[in-house]
Amino acid sequence: MNTRQLLFVTYRNEQIDEGISYAIELAKAMAEDIVLLLVRNGRKASELVNDLMAGVAFAEAGEEQTALQLAAGEDREQPGSIDRKITEMIVASSKAGVRLEVQNMERDLISGIRTFLKGNQSIDKVVLSPAVTESEALTTKDLNRLVRSASRPIVTMTRQSVRAAREARAQKGAPMRYVPSAGF
Amino acid sequence: MAYKILIADDEEITVKHLVNALSREGNKAVGTSNGLDALRKIENDVYDLLIADIKMPGLTGIELLDRVKELSPETDVVIITGFGSIGSAVDAMKKGAVEYVTKPFDLDELILKVNKLRERRGLMRENLALKTYLGMDRQVSIIAKSKPMREILDTIEGIRESESNIFFTGETGVGKSLLARIVHFTSRRKERPFLAINCATLTEELLASELFGHERGAFTGAVRTKQGLVEIADTGTLFLDEIAEMAPNLQAKLLKVIEEGEFFRVGGTKPIIVDVRFIAATNQDVRSAISRGKFREDLYYRLNVMEIAIPPLRERKDDIEPLARYFLQKHLPKSNKKITEIQQEAMDVLRSYSFPGNVRELENIIERAIMLEKTSVITPASLPQSMKVFQIETVQPGKIKTIEELNKEYAERVVEFFGENRSRAAEALGISRTSLWRILKEE
Known part of the structure; x- marks a missing residue:
């Protein structure tokens, strides 16, 4: 067991493993372990209703496990x-x-990340998965807040295609949501 | 490490008696009544000490001594001679025995001699470790083309006559321990020991024992007195890596060494005076650790006579190219490949990357690229896929805190001081409970 850990934050959804190979490479190079922090995605109201309705239908049919998963x-x-x-x-x-x-x-x-970091001094750096970095839930203000309070480097991962699209949008004058830069 | 003794004597009762007596003293003693069997044991295992009678069936003590000096020159040999055979004892000493005892011998006297040999062996081991360490680490060089790193080297050059303690800060992998060695080997203490320890890798008890040593019997397993790194580094430099991880008890003990130049071994009652220069390093925000009560402020100021902040590699991009070339030359001989250069496109990929793992990560990337590359130049194809698929940025914590953050930090400290009693904390701060709640809630 290594003394230092890297915190890899991602959503508990289908994209859960995106970016993990990078986190593993980085942890290996730094002789660190990984803590995989899984964040539950917030569901939109319509998705929640649909899931619950489907869950009820499965429950009535005796498929309790599926009903619970949907709920x-x-x-x-x-x-x-x-x-x-x-x-x-x-x-x-x-x-x-x-x-x-x-x-x-x-x-x-x-x-959630801040609370986790408070209780885990062995965390050396935080890596946000592409899904988290590009998520609408992570605003520039949020990231600033996190960077100020985390006292550790925060690593963000953006898909090259998404970055290119953002840069193109910025050139046309549309406001950019967030483009991280070194020495932020 | 247990002290291993082999006893060889033709009188089985003597062997049994000695094995029991020496084992009670904390040694690992075994015995035999046959010279040839003793030789077999020495061929199959490593012993610190052989106690051999001159007269034995199979092989005499002197013959055994000859073979031991060939097979295991490190093993000390004590020869037991019969009364009146001093000539044989002199012969044994000439052949390399360290001691002799004449029969009938006094057990206490023999135990005393064994203890002295054991102590000498311990000192030899420590001395050897020290020499090895010095030999290994004296070759220090650094690649520093960027302005920030050249400024740091200028600062180190400027303080080479100084004896002040130094505090290095910087992210993991920036080269804090390398710079600590440079400070030592350019200082007036360069001919003296340079020792290093990572405070995060050991438990509190082990770290205490490593740093301050222990007296024999201080705890279970402390079979002999052990010198700690603070004692061994006397007149030299001790590098304490990841100092922010040190437990509060040890911080107090370290402070005493720095302030008064003296300490006690674990379980010891005699103060030991030392003259050690301390270099400490951390990748953590020590001021925040101080405000949370995790790190002693007085220790911080004692260690931090001069603070040197090492910038991350992404803030000194001019170092990337020379470092990459240096690592290529360093790892190439192990690979049996004929790679001559790093292609400019690959260099561009490296320059645009933010290296959250700093120099250590760059070294790993180059080492891996050498393994994967099939041509004579390192191309972008042998760099990690993730560097090409994702734009990876590293955002580091700001050095300046906002007033709100400072307010919150202070309020948290006061609340902690009053044992989480918020009413008393609010009263002490001269604000209402609601205002305190708002400050603490601030994000």
């Missing part, structure tokens, strides 16, 4: 796929000689 908002696309991906991430990490520990978080993204 919890898990595995919307393919039941069990998230757990499978988590297992794959643990195996990939272990093959690279990096220990991966999974933590779940129910609270708001920023305050």
Whole structure:
């Protein structure tokens, strides 16, 4: 077990494993372990109603497990796929000689990360997955708040295509939501 | 480490008696009554000490001594001779025995001799470790093309005559321990020991024992007196990496060493006087740790006579190219490949990357690229895929705090001081409970 840990924050959804290979490479290079912090995605009201209605239908049909999964908002696309991906991430990490520990978080993204960091001094840096970096839920103000209070470097990951689109939009004069830069 | 003793004597009762007596003293003692069997044991295991009778079946003590000096020159040999055979004892000493005892011997006297040899062996081990360490780390060089790093080296050059303690801050992998070595090997203490320890890798008890040593019997397993790094580094430099992780008890003890130049070994009653220069380093925000009560402010100011903040690699991009070339040359010989250069396109990818793992990460990337590259130049294809798929940026904590943040930090400290009693904290701060709640809630 290494003394330092890297916190990889991502959403508990189908994109859960996006960016993990980078986190594993980085952790391996730095002889660190990984804490995978899974944030539950907030559902839109319409999605919540749909999920609950479907859940009720499954419950009435005696499919309690599926009903519970729908109510919890898990595995919307393919039941069990998230757990499978988590297992794959643990195996990939272990093959690279990096220990991966999974933590779940129910609270708001920023305050959740801050609370987690407060109690875990061994966390050396925070890596936000592409899904989190590009999420509408992470505003520039949020990121500023996190950077100020975290006392650790925050690593953001943006897909090159998304970045190019944003830059093109910015050149046309549209306001950019967030483009991180070194020495922020 | 247990002190291993082999006893070889033709009288089985003597062997049994000695094995029991020396084992009670904390040694790992085994015995045999046959010279050839003793030789077999030495061939199969490593012993610190052999106690051998001159007269034995199979192989005499002197013959055994000859073979031991060939097979295991590190093993000390004590020869037991019969009364009146001083000539054989002199012969044994000439052949390399360290001591001799004549039969009938006094057990207490023999134990005393064994203890002295054990102590000498311990000192030899420490001395060897020290020499190895010095030998390894004296070759220090640094690649510093960027302005911030050249300024840091100028600062270090400027303080080479100084004896002040130094505090390095900077992210993981920026090269804090390398710079600590440079400080030492350019200082007046360069001929003296330079020792380093990572305070985050050991438990509080182990770190205490490593730093301050312990007296024999101070705790279970403390079979002999051990010198700590503070004692061994006397007249030299001790580098304390990740100092912010040190437990409060140890911080107090370290403060005493810095302030008064003296300390006690764990379980010791005699003060030990030392002259050590301390260099400390951390990747954490120490001021925040102080405000949270996790790090002693007085220790911080004692260590931080001069603070040197090492910028992350992304803030000194001019160092990326020379460092990449240096790591290419460093790792190339192990690979059996004939790579001559790093392609400019690959260099551009490296320059545009933010290196959250700093120099350590760059070294890893180059080492990996050498393994993957099939041509004679490192191309972007052998760099990690994620560097090309994602734009990876590192955002570092700001150095200036807002008034709100300072207010909140102070309020948290006062609340902690009053044992989480917010009414008393609000009263002490001269604000209402509601205002305190608002400050603490501030994000």
